[in-house]
Amino acid sequence: MAYERDDTAAFHDLLAAHSRLTGLVLAPDGTRLIASVQSVDEAGTGRVATLWEVDTSGKDESRLLDRSVEGDFDPAFAADGTLLFLSGRESRDVAGQEPGGDSLWALPESGEARRIAHHPGGIYAFTAAAKADVVAYTGDLLPDAADIAAYTEFRREREKAMVTAALYEETAAGAWSAALGPEEPHTFVLGPDGLGVSAGSQGLAGAGDTALSPDGSLVACTRAGTGCAPNTNIVVIADAATGVRRRTFSRPGHQYYHPAFTADGSALVCQRQREETYDTEWRVTLVAFELDTGEETDLLPEFDNWPWPGRPVLSPVPGDATLWFTGDERGHCPVFRRDADGTITRLTASGAYTSLCVTPDGTTLYALRSAIDSPPRVARLDAVTPDQQPAFLKAPGDLGSLPGTLTEVHTHADDGFPLRGWLVLPEGSSPERPAPLLVVPHGGPQASWSAWTWSWNPWPFAARGYAVLLPDPALSTGYGRRMQERGRGQYGGQPYRDVVALTDAALARGDLDGTRTALAGWSYGGYLANVAATLTDRFKAIVSAAGMWNLEALQTDTDMRAYFREIFGDPRTQRERYDANSPHLHAARVKTPMLLVHGGKDYRVPMGQALSLHSDLQRLGVPVGLLHFPTEGHTIGAPNHVRIMYETVLNFLDHHVLGMEWRRPAML
Numbered sequence: 001m002a003y004e005r006d007d008t009a010a011f012h013d014l015l016a017a018h019s020r021l022t023g024l025v026l027a028p029d030g031t032r033l034i035a036s037v038q039s040v041d042e043a044g045t046g047r048v049a050t051l052w053e054v055d056t057s058g059k060d061e062s063r064l065l066d067r068s069v070e071g072d073f074d075p076a077f078a079a080d081g082t083l084l085f086l087s088g089r090e091s092r093d094v095a096g097q098e099p100g101g102d103s104l105w106a107l108p109e110s111g112e113a114r115r116i117a118h119h120p121g122g123i124y125a126f127t128a129a130a131k132a133d134v135v136a137y138t139g140d141l142l143p144d145a146a147d148i149a150a151y152t153e154f155r156r157e158r159e160k161a162m163v164t165a166a167l168y169e170e171t172a173a174g175a176w177s178a179a180l181g182p183e184e185p186h187t188f189v190l191g192p193d194g195l196g197v198s199a200g201s202q203g204l205a206g207a208g209d210t211a212l213s214p215d216g217s218l219v220a221c222t223r224a225g226t227g228c229a230p231n232t233n234i235v236v237i238a239d240a241a242t243g244v245r246r247r248t249f250s251r252p253g254h255q256y257y258h259p260a261f262t263a264d265g266s267a268l269v270c271q272r273q274r275e276e277t278y279d280t281e282w283r284v285t286l287v288a289f290e291l292d293t294g295e296e297t298d299l300l301p302e303f304d305n306w307p308w309p310g311r312p313v314l315s316p317v318p319g320d321a322t323l324w325f326t327g328d329e330r331g332h333c334p335v336f337r338r339d340a341d342g343t344i345t346r347l348t349a350s351g352a353y354t355s356l357c358v359t360p361d362g363t364t365l366y367a368l369r370s371a372i373d374s375p376p377r378v379a380r381l382d383a384v385t386p387d388q389q390p391a392f393l394k395a396p397g398d399l400g401s402l403p404g405t406l407t408e409v410h411t412h413a414d415d416g417f418p419l420r421g422w423l424v425l426p427e428g429s430s431p432e433r434p435a436p437l438l439v440v441p442h443g444g445p446q447a448s449w450s451a452w453t454w455s456w457n458p459w460p461f462a463a464r465g466y467a468v469l470l471p472d473p474a475l476s477t478g479y480g481r482r483m484q485e486r487g488r489g490q491y492g493g494q495p496y497r498d499v500v501a502l503t504d505a506a507l508a509r510g511d512l513d514g515t516r517t518a519l520a521g522w523s524y525g526g527y528l529a530n531v532a533a534t535l536t537d538r539f540k541a542i543v544s545a546a547g548m549w550n551l552e553a554l555q556t557d558t559d560m561r562a563y564f565r566e567i568f569g570d571p572r573t574q575r576e577r578y579d580a581n582s583p584h585l586h587a588a589r590v591k592t593p594m595l596l597v598h599g600g601k602d603y604r605v606p607m608g609q610a611l612s613l614h615s616d617l618q619r620l621g622v623p624v625g626l627l628h629f630p631t632e633g634h635t636i637g638a639p640n641h642v643r644i645m646y647e648t649v650l651n652f653l654d655h656h657v658l659g660m661e662w663r664r665p666a667m668l
Contacts, residue, residue, distance in 0.1 A: 011403055011463035012646035016040075016639040020454060021376040021397040022049070024368055026357035027077045028130065033357070033366055034075045034083065035062065035378060037396050040639045047639070049073035051085065054378050054395050056366070062378075062395045067113060072105070078128045083107045084135065086123060089115070104137055104190075117190050120152040121183070127210050130263070130316065134216030134240060135190045140183035143169075148188075174603035175559045177633020187221045189240045209257055213265040216240055218291075220259040220268055235259060235270060237291065249289050249296065253277065256287075258311040264318045266291060269299070271309060277566045278574070281484040282446055284308050286325060286338075299323075303344060304480050308446065309336075313356045313365075320362060324383070326353050328448040328478030331408070331422060335367065335381065349387040352451030358383065366393075370452035372422050372470065373406040375399050403427055404462035409469065411505035413498050417486060421471035421502045422449050426462040429511045435467040436516035436657050439503050439539075443523030445475040445491065446484075455635045456522045456545070460646045466518075466653070469506045473498030473528075489567065491524075491551075492531040492581040499528060500536075518657050520649065522546055523605065523634065527583070530613065533594060534586035541656035543649055545597035546605045546634055549613040551582035559603040587616040593623035595652045597645060599632030625652065627668075644668065 023036035033054040038047040051065040051072050065072075068085075075085045086102045101122020107113040117123060119139035126137035145151040166173075166182045174180055187210050209222040219240045222233050234250035249256070249268075257271040268289045276282040286299040286309050300309065308327055315322040321340035324347075326333050333352035337345045350371065357366040362383055369379040369390055375397055379390035404426045411419050429435035438461050442449050449470035458468035472479065473495040474487030487494045507514040518541040521529040526547020533542050548554050552571045555564045568577045579585065594617060598610035610626060617624040627648050629641055636645050647665045654660040 010460075010643075010647070012460035012650070013643055014399075015454070015457060015460060016642040016646075017044075018375070018399060019396045020047075021368055021378065021395060023075070024054075024355040024357055024366060024378065025075050025077060026359065026366055027081050027083075028079060028360065029081060030359040030361075030364075031056075032077075032081070032083075033378070033393075034065065034077075035395050036073055036075055044640050045638050047637075051075055051083075052396060054393050056380070056393065058380065058391055058393045060394065062393075065107075067107060074125070076126065076128050078106065078135070079131050079133060081109065084116075084126065084128060086126070087113075088122075089113070104135070117188075119188070120148065120155050125210065127212055129212040129216035130214040132212075132214070132216030133192045134212055136187055136210050136212050136219050136221075136240070137190065138185050138187055138210060140181070141186045142183055151183075172559060176604055177599065177601050177635070178603070179601070187219060189219055189243075191216070191241070209259065211259040211261055211268070212240065213261045214263060215265060218246065218261070218265070220261070222256050222259065235268070235289070237268065247289075247291060247294060249294070251296075253280075260312050260314050262314055263316050263320065269312045269314060269323065271312065272298075275563060275566060276488065278489065278569050278577075281481070281488045283481075283484075286312050286323075299338060299342075300344070308477050310354070311356075313358055315362045316358060316360050317362050322362060324356055324358065324365065326356065328450050328476075330478050331420060331448065331450055331472065332371075332478075333448075333450045335365065337383065345384075345386050347381060347383070347386060347388060349389060351390075353379070354451075372424070372449060372452065372458070373402055375452045375454075402459050402462070404459070409471075409502055409506045411501050413474075413486075413494070413501050415486065415494070417474075417482065417498075419472070419498055419502055419505075421469055421506075423506055424458045424462045424468040424470070425511065426465050426467060428465075429467060431510035434511050434513040435465060436518070437469060437503075437506060437512050437514070438466045438653065439469045439471065439499065439517065439519045441471055441473065441495075441499050441519075441521045441525040441528045442476070443521075443525050444477075445487070445495065445524040446477050447524075448472050448477045450478065455637075455642075456525075460650065461653075464650050464654070467506075467512050469503060471499050471502040473502070489577055490581060491527065492583065496528055496531050496535065499532075516540060516657050518542065518653050520545070520653075524548075526605070529594075530583040531581075533590045533592050534583045535589070537591050539592055541595070541653055542592050543595045543597065543652065544610075544613070546599065546602055547596075547609065547613075548605055549582075549609045549616075550584040552578050553612065554605065554609060557606045557608060584612065584616065587613075588620060590617060590620065590622050593652075593656050594625075595649060596624065596626045597636070597649070598626070598628060599634060599636065600628060600630035601633045604634045 020038045025034050035052045041048045048070045051068045052062045054062045072085045072087045087105050088102050103115050104117035105113050106116045123137045123139050128135050211220045220237045233255050234248050235256045237247045238245050255273045259270045272287045274283040288297045310326040313324045334346050334348040335353045351369045353367045355368045365381040365383050368376040370376040378393040378395040407423050409421050409423045461468050519539045520543035522545040526544040529542050529544040530547050571578050596610045614626045651663045655662040
């Protein structure tokens, strides 16, 4: 029996239009909690941010912040309780310059917002000192620009001449989903007397990797290290007033992220990531640098959950070495507390947490909590109690009831390793009416199905009648070091076999129909979809979104080429992993109809991967479609495009899995 399609209330339309909680900040005195919310703009082609104040007691509804306007985003608090944020509000600075991008604004508890910093081309990250009137922000400069004035003049002359060309000598041409100019990110310090000197280029380690000491005297930032190995960066600690370096920290083959000063300013805590190489697996931990001695200490040496510990949140109490962090653990992303003696306590029993905030006395945490079956909500936690359930506060973002239920699937891999995954069951599935199954491997590959996702969400498929299996195969996070070792160097080997094992375990249920199955993956999941297409014909249809096809071509085109080559080697001298893992070498085996989804501005998995796969399948006579979004990147973000994407994929699955007539979406 085929499921009927009810397009009058499509769940993916609701999903695309829904408001999203994206961030949370707490005032220094703990009295004000501000949430950042993204909503669809009037045109329906983008999202606009607004700021909301959340009642910390949980009694009252949250409210749109007074004197804030649409387009205010990335909030943080200054030491005196003034709310800081980025915004593209139209105004001129004292020199009469046009803003030309997002500027830094301050909104006191009483009075109007005022712009406190502008940078040519815009500011895209900032941080404030905890105990001083000092702010550090990130903006671009050309490598040979003497100062901001010279850079401003260069931009003005370039725009006047209508030149858009760029000469790349050291910087990358693109990253993730955006083309980069020849400019490089720099950290600038803004004190009570105005703009200070640049603290130096951050390289491409990531916007926002900047921290100020509590008294505002030191600034820490990450940057690419000259002459270092391709997967190494350095942490720079400089005098905030002069820009003179005090210390640098680095380790070959490691990257550092998310620096944070302790409350007494004596140490710096960072996330440290050992990049995967041909011979070593990926490893992430938290480390502390003692500023006086330069000593580096691993804070999680025996923590075998193998989470990807998120941004550390340090106790605001001077002398207290407690910190909190999040990390994947068997399909969840709990909050963990690390005490001064190294004891680690898991504070939450379920769900996935982000955007941690701690009260001034260190007794209460606020965070955004989501799950596979729940979009982010504002939660309050006790900072000590293990395995607790959160108290939820009133804030935008509630999606209401979902079209199905959530359960788990467990089995063992062919090497005996225990495996698990989430299974979404549509309403009405039963042994008398078994549901078709869609298998959706995650991206990464170092990732886990633990949190709500807006970009490749299982519930639109459940609303159309599909059960959705979300497997965590080899290379998934949250299952110990052994899970990484099992998949190292074999992207299409053990991870694929784990996906098959979990698929077989799910289909042993009586309420699923093993004769009507499909597979759909994004990014690394798209790669696994391509691998599956060359290894099996068990699926009626396969969707590959932003998936890798030709690994040898990818290692020269991707923005992660140095990282990728470290894992797979030089194809001219180390062909083993390319030959064993690149699905394009087995194109002739593909028989299953495929739909490819790809963004034209994808620099992580460039568009050429989809074009190559599409060309191969057309040449071989395999039914294939290519849904191309010229203005999108590695994910599809515009609400109107999200609707089209889901509708196209769903119609493709209905046609090939359920035998329904093909329906081309109206706007295509």
